[in-house]
Amino acid sequence: xxxxxxxxxxxxxxxxxxxxxxxxxxxxxxxxxxxxxxxxxxxxxxxxxxxxxxxxxxxxxxxxxxxxxxxxxxxxxxxxxxxxxxxxxxxxxxxxxxxxxxxxxxxxxxxxxxxxxxxxxxxxxxxxxxxxxxxxxxxxxxxxxxxxxxxxxxxxxxxxxxxxxxxxxxxxxxxxxxxxxxxxxxxxxxxxxxxxxxxxxxxxxxxxxxxxxxxxxxxxxxxxxxxxxxxxxxxxxxxxxxxxxxxxxxxxxxxxxxxxxxxxxxxxxxxxxxxxxxxxxxxxxxxxxxxxxxxxx
Amino acid sequence: xxxxxxxxxxxxxxxxxxxxxxxxxxxxxxxxxxxxxxxxxxxxxxxxxxxxxxxxxxxxxxxxxxxxxxxxxxxxxxxxxxxxxxxxxxxxxxxxxxxxxxxxxxxxxxxxxxxxxxxxxxxxxxxxxxxxxxxxxxxxxxxxxxxxxxxxxxxxxxxxxxxxxxxxxxxxxxxxxxxxxxxxxxxxxxxxxxxxxxxxxxxxxxxxxxxxxxxxxxxxxxxxxxxxxxxxxxxxxxxxxxxxxxxxxxxxxxxxxxxxxxxxxxxxxxxxxxxxxxxxx
Numbered sequence: 140x141x142x143x144x145x146x147x148x149x150x151x152x153x154x155x156x157x158x159x160x161x162x163x164x165x166x167x168x169x170x171x172x173x174x175x176x177x178x179x180x181x182x183x184x185x186x187x188x189x190x191x192x193x194x195x196x197x198x199x200x201x202x203x204x205x206x207x208x209x210x211x212x213x214x215x216x217x218x219x220x221x222x223x224x225x226x227x228x229x230x231x232x233x234x235x236x237x238x239x240x241x242x243x244x245x246x247x248x249x250x251x252x253x254x255x256x257x258x259x260x261x262x263x264x265x266x267x268x269x270x271x272x273x274x275x276x277x278x279x280x281x282x283x284x285x286x287x288x289x290x291x292x293x294x295x296x297x298x299x300x301x302x303x304x305x306x307x308x309x310x311x312x313x314x315x316x317x318x319x320x321x322x323x324x325x326x327x328x329x330x331x332x333x334x335x336x337x338x339x340x341x342x343x344x345x346x347x348x349x350x351x352x353x354x355x356x357x358x359x360x361x362x363x364x365x366x367x368x369x370x371x372x373x374x375x376x377x378x379x380x381x382x383x384x385x386x387x388x389x390x391x392x393x394x395x396x397x398x399x400x401x402x403x404x405x406x407x408x409x410x411x412x413x414x415x416x417x418x419x420x421x422x423x424x425x426x427x428x429x430x431x432x433x434x435x436x
Numbered sequence: 437x438x439x440x441x442x443x444x445x446x447x448x449x450x451x452x453x454x455x456x457x458x459x460x461x462x463x464x465x466x467x468x469x470x471x472x473x474x475x476x477x478x479x480x481x482x483x484x485x486x487x488x489x490x491x492x493x494x495x496x497x498x499x500x501x502x503x504x505x506x507x508x509x510x511x512x513x514x515x516x517x518x519x520x521x522x523x524x525x526x527x528x529x530x531x532x533x534x535x536x537x538x539x540x541x542x543x544x545x546x547x548x549x550x551x552x553x554x555x556x557x558x559x560x561x562x563x564x565x566x567x568x569x570x571x572x573x574x575x576x577x578x579x580x581x582x583x584x585x586x587x588x589x590x591x592x593x594x595x596x597x598x599x600x601x602x603x604x605x606x607x608x609x610x611x612x613x614x615x616x617x618x619x620x621x622x623x624x625x626x627x628x629x630x631x632x633x634x635x636x637x638x639x640x641x642x643x644x645x646x647x648x649x650x651x652x653x654x655x656x657x658x659x660x661x662x663x664x665x666x667x668x669x670x671x672x673x674x675x676x677x678x679x680x681x682x683x684x685x686x687x688x689x690x691x692x693x694x695x696x697x698x699x700x701x702x703x704x705x706x707x708x709x710x711x712x713x714x715x716x717x
Contacts, residue, residue, distance in 0.1 A: 158616050161615070162528060168517050169529070179552070179555045182558075186558075231454070234451040236447040252454065257704055257705075259458045260704075261640045262701075265671045268678075269465065269468075269674065269678070269689070325439060325440055351546055355549070355550075357646075357647045407547070418539075
């Protein structure tokens with residue numbers, strides 16, 4: 140009987156010990172993740188910033204990228220993004236409007252559109268590359284061109300852009316629509332005069348987020364927009380994106396490491412700016428940051 | 437009323453186009469891989485002597501194995517760290533630190549795969565090389581791949597944990613359960629569907645990743661004997677060879693793309709159906 144207090148103290152010690160171990164494990168897991176992130180960013184910044192200056196951003200690519208700058212690469216990347224957005228934005232906004240037209244229950248139509256977009260979101264980027272190569276470059280005869288690359292990327296960012304647009308439109312309070320409808324406005328007028336203006340910051344956030352995805356993409360572009368590092372003269376010219384340039388310098392050009400780091404630095408700075416812009420726009424829209432970036436399920 | 441009707445028609449047409457892209461992709465993959473499937477059949481991709489496309493040997497097995505090894509290894513790394521991160525922001529971190537942690541995890545999610553590849557090539561590979569070899573091997577690729585898919589696990593687990601009823605946690609605390617016991621007995625079992633969904637999604641990301649693995653795995657086609665042996669995944673193989681592949685060879689590359697697409701789609705549809713049943717019931 141007198142072992143009672145001793146045993147309970149032993150249990151208490153064991154509990155404290157377990158609490159301690161679990162807390163340490165959780166802190167170690169969380170800290171190590173952050174340390175690796177900082178390690179990567181610091182590495183890119185330290186090795187990359189030394190090479191980046193204004194000349195680097197505008198000069199031509201020389202000697203396969205070992206010297207010179209990335210002027211044409213930035214231009215090509217911009218054009219690819221432009222093509223991508225010109226196609227993806229109207230398509231996504233239209234689809235999002237169609238998916239949100241019924242507020243109460245999901246129709247058969249919406250459910251299946253959404254399911255096929257879920258599958259599209261899971262398609263590996265190299266498969267987009269294969270598809271873009273077979274469809275845009277060869278079947279449509281666009282060849283290795285900025286147009287092929289941009290269109291391939293448009294297919295790729297479609298699921299995320301539709302999902303964010305859909306959330307943006309759904310976040311508009313239903314009362315706004317009811318009030319507008321009570322005033323006798325037509326649905327089209329309500330959409331363009333009430334719903335879309337209110338949803339605009341969140342819609343813009345989705346667009347910016349998609350630009351980030353498109354900028355980061357490499358595998359889908361190698362066999363669609365190609366490798367050519369010259370300044371493109373038209374959308375039918377091949378153009379090399381920033382990410383493809385990094386890959387090429389790191390893997391295929393001996394001695395290209397420092398310029399690869401400089402390009403990576405430019406790309407990461409662009410993405411950080413995009414990340415900040417998304418957060419800002421979502422705050423403007425009054426939406427919490429996590430709702431759109433927390434994965435695509 | 438006419439403009440309302442045309443709005444419905446136009447937006448629905450756009451939605452149909454968006455939804456049809458997936459079918460178009462499958463259609464083109466099938467069309468391009470038909471010659472290989474018709475001439476070789478499925479079995480030769482597993483029974484041929486080796487992968488020598490120029491002499492008509494098309495054994496994909498070593499690459500399938502390398503793909504599965506790197507992807508599952510990535511999950512083994514990403515799952516504990518990701519779930520740990522999610523538990524951290526919800527139960528262990530001070531409020532302000534939690535907000536920053538989430539932000540940094542999102543940042544990690546946004547880093548392009550080529551940048552991961554570059555970092556792995558220049559920083560991580562020399563470290564791994566101290567274990568032997570050149571450092572460009574399946575282990576290096578797996579570690580970097582794990583880091584890349586970690587945010588998916590962390591963010592989705594975080595969402596699942598945050599969605600749990602507060603009463604459960606308060607009730608458990610009122611019963612005198614410690615923090616670790618609440619996490620182990622209430623939170624993780626309660627959020628297991630969401631966490632599982634995150635892990636499965638991370639697996640599809642890992643299976644679909646090309647660039648980082650291409651830059652890090654060494655790209656030699658052979659059956660891996662250990663984690664330190666170099667390997668080439670299906671994705672990397674497509675990226676390496678599509679540029680110069682002649683007709684028959686090209687068709688085989690499309691077959692491997694089709695395999696990837698099918699595996700990923702089946703997983704995604706399985707998850708979306710499971711999510712659907714949860715929403716209904």
